[in-house]
Amino acid sequence: MEIIVCIKQILDPDLPPAKFMVDKERNKVIPPEGIPFVINPYDALAVEAALKIKDEKGGKITVITIGDKSTEDIVRKALAMGADEGLIISDTIFEESDSFAVGYILAQGIKKIGRYDLILCGRQAADWDNGVVGSVVAEYLGIPIVTRAKDVKVVNGRVNVERVTTDGFETFELELPALITVSSELGQARLPSGWGIIKAASKEIPIWSGKEIETDISKVGKKASRNQLMRLIIPSYERRCEFITGEDLHEISAKLTSKLMERRIHE
Amino acid sequence: MNNLRGILVVGETEGGKLNPITHELLGGARELVKIIEEEASLLLMGEELAPVAQEGISFGADKIFIVESPLYRDYNPDSYAHLICGVCKKANPRLCLMGHTDLGREAAPRVSARLGAGICMDCVELRVDSSKQSFVQTRPVFGGKAMAEITSLPGNIQIDTVRRKSMSPISPSVDRKGEIVDLTNEIDPPMIRAKLVNQRRQESEGIDLEKAKVIVAGGGGIGNREGFERIKELAQLLGGAVGTTRVPVDEGWVPHSLEIGQTGKIVSPDLYVAVGISGATQHVTGILGSKYIIAINKDPDANIFKVSNLGVAADYKEVLPRVIESLKTLIQ
Ligand SMILES: Cc1cc2nc3c(=O)[nH]c(=O)nc-3n(C[C@H](O)[C@H](O)[C@H](O)COP(=O)(O)OP(=O)(O)OC[C@H]3O[C@@H](n4cnc5c(N)ncnc54)[C@H](O)[C@@H]3O)c2cc1C
Numbered sequence: 001m002e003i004i005v006c007i008k009q010i011l012d013p014d015l016p017p018a019k020f021m022v023d024k025e026r027n028k029v030i031p032p033e034g035i036p037f038v039i040n041p042y043d044a045l046a047v048e049a050a051l052k053i054k055d056e057k058g059g060k061i062t063v064i065t066i067g068d069k070s071t072e073d074i075v076r077k078a079l080a081m082g083a084d085e086g087l088i089i090s091d092t093i094f095e096e097s098d099s100f101a102v103g104y105i106l107a108q109g110i111k112k113i114g115r116y117d118l119i120l121c122g123r124q125a126a127d128w129d130n131g132v133v134g135s136v137v138a139e140y141l142g143i144p145i146v147t148r149a150k151d152v153k154v155v156n157g158r159v160n161v162e163r164v165t166t167d168g169f170e171t172f173e174l175e176l177p178a179l180i181t182v183s184s185e186l187g188q189a190r191l192p193s194g195w196g197i198i199k200a201a202s203k204e205i206p207i208w209s210g211k212e213i214e215t216d217i218s219k220v221g222k223k224a225s226r227n228q229l230m231r232l233i234i235p236s237y238e239r240r241c242e243f244i245t246g247e248d249l250h251e252i253s254a255k256l257t258s259k260l261m262e263r264r265i266h267e
Numbered sequence: 268m269n270n271l272r273g274i275l276v277v278g279e280t281e282g283g284k285l286n287p288i289t290h291e292l293l294g295g296a297r298e299l300v301k302i303i304e305e306e307a308s309l310l311l312m313g314e315e316l317a318p319v320a321q322e323g324i325s326f327g328a329d330k331i332f333i334v335e336s337p338l339y340r341d342y343n344p345d346s347y348a349h350l351i352c353g354v355c356k357k358a359n360p361r362l363c364l365m366g367h368t369d370l371g372r373e374a375a376p377r378v379s380a381r382l383g384a385g386i387c388m389d390c391v392e393l394r395v396d397s398s399k400q401s402f403v404q405t406r407p408v409f410g411g412k413a414m415a416e417i418t419s420l421p422g423n424i425q426i427d428t429v430r431r432k433s434m435s436p437i438s439p440s441v442d443r444k445g446e447i448v449d450l451t452n453e454i455d456p457p458m459i460r461a462k463l464v465n466q467r468r469q470e471s472e473g474i475d476l477e478k479a480k481v482i483v484a485g486g487g488g489i490g491n492r493e494g495f496e497r498i499k500e501l502a503q504l505l506g507g508a509v510g511t512t513r514v515p516v517d518e519g520w521v522p523h524s525l526e527i528g529q530t531g532k533i534v535s536p537d538l539y540v541a542v543g544i545s546g547a548t549q550h551v552t553g554i555l556g557s558k559y560i561i562a563i564n565k566d567p568d569a570n571i572f573k574v575s576n577l578g579v580a581a582d583y584k585e586v587l588p589r590v591i592e593s594l595k596t597l598i599q
């Protein structure tokens with residue numbers, strides 16, 4: 001089994017709203033100082049899904065990301081979790097690429113890797129929350145895709161995917177190669193082991209340029225973008241909160257009860 | 268692509284009726300076509316579509332594209348992407364609208380990739396820009412911490428998925444007229460590579476969250492599965508539904524169909540009671556339509572209080588049993 005996992009470095013999605021700031025002139029997020037970027041949590045789960053398959057069937061896992069040298073941290077994290085190879089695709093021509101361009105770049109990188117049975121991605125990146133890239137990669141490679149998996153199993157050269165829907169579950173069977181995007185319902189991503197961290201630290205991570213993956217420059221960067229970001233603003237949803245106070249919990253509970261009586265549904 | 272015209276809504280049906288999201292999209296499309304002075308059309312696929320087509324017209328569609336075939340009775344990622352692509356090529360809309368539903372989340376990116384369309388996912392607002400050449404969509408990003416306003420390219424087809432309850436349906440009228448165009452024989456059969464082998468619904472007790480007037484939601488602070496019995500009890504006494512956040516779903520205390528927020532359901536009850544919920548933006552983004560929010564959290568600085576109307580800063584284990592007992596005696 002040759003498995004490729006696409007990962008992205010993002011601003012920590014658990015960052016408290018008070019620390020989240022935008023540069024209104026340039027429509028960019030200002031990353032707060034001293035808070036490290038993280039691997040997109042859904043991508044960490046995609047790595048986990050790959051590791052589960054490898055635990056059972058063996059195989060090789062390659063993680064791939066787009067970005068500058070700083071993205072090495074998340075690649076090493078995936079290696080420390082148990083991935084075998086890491087790879088960064090980096091070029092200034094990629095700056096301000098939209099989801100379609102990112103999908104194209106990843107597909108070009110994957111074509112250069114050459115061999116793959118299964119490609120895993122997170123269901124969406126928890127920064128721009130689009131959930132588009134996985135589908136674009138699948139379309140460029142001409143392979144089938146199922147999104148939002150909670151369980152991915154390889155059985156007899158096919159992949160069985162249980163995925164979540166709004167009100168339940170669906171199981172699909174796909175021929176390999178296929179692309180699957182992974183949802184939070186998969187569970188928890190394992191923590192890197194001590195030995196994993198040591199091994200990952202010295203692992204060489206190749207960096208491929210746009211030229212090396214044979215990029216058609218008309219397909220990447222800002223000028224290829226099919227949409228334009230006009231404004232990025234921080235909304236306010238604050239309400240004026242009145243706190244229930246009282247001598248003791250009896251009194252507080254009694255006051256809450258009467259508030260609820262006012263607003264409950266009367267049959 | 269040139270000669271783009273009008274707005275195409277991808278319809279979703281259940282039990283021979285349009286889903287609420289399709290009513291909403293048609294209402295939104297009507298607002299937009301008023302400005303661009305073009306038509307709103309609706310795509311329907313599946314079986315026995317004639318009555319649904321009439322419903323579509325009464326809810327604002329000028330034209331209905333029908334693809335009537337058992338091939339499209341149930342959602343399949345391959346067949347639906349193929350079909351929507353095919354219909355977009357025939358109809359050439361400026362804008363194609365889908366719900367941000369199971370269907371839209373999966374089909375919209377693939378259809379856009381194939382058509383070279385622009386895409387905005389999970390839009391909460393949509394308008395025509397002053398030149399009337401492109402659309403301006405607003406969507407939450409960074410888990411709801413920010414809102415992005417994004418324009419489409421003039422002369423290029425745009426595909427958007429729209430969040431539930433962001434657009435309003437028109438009041439339906441049987442007097443509205445519309446044309447029905449049967450495209451069944453114009454679409455090649457799909458190639459299906461993702462085969463559905465099993466499907467199951469999560470047992471959901473009681474009231475549908477998205478329609479509920481009262482919701483009692485428990486978060487990570489509930490602590491365990493047994494704690495949710497209190498939440499259920501309170502919900503029952505208030506005549507409401509049970510909701511939750513990501514944490515109890517991950518812990519396996521409650522099924523994922525009860526999750527509210529960015530990746531769960533979007534709710535708009537008259538009363539939302541948040542118990543042991545911190546108020547992370549990814550959750551809050553799903554409850555903004557609530558008329559009145561009461562929060563119970565033992566941390567007086569919890570973010571949930573900032574978005575609530577009434578707060579109780581206390582341990583829910585101390586408060587809820589007392590409240591439940593009193594409500595029981597008051598109601599019975
Ligand atoms: C990409 C992404 C998407 C997400 N989508 C969603 C989504 O759609 N919906 C969603 O809900 N979450 C979502 N999340 C998760 C979200 O970020 C939060 O982690 C989650 O909402 C936290 O749930 P919580 O507030 O219930 O739990 P916690 O963060 O565990 O907070 C528990 C709260 O309970 C309080 N508490 C503890 N004990 C008690 C007690 N005895 N009595 C009273 N109060 C108590 C604590 O003070 C605390 O405020 C998403 C996250 C990411 C990264």
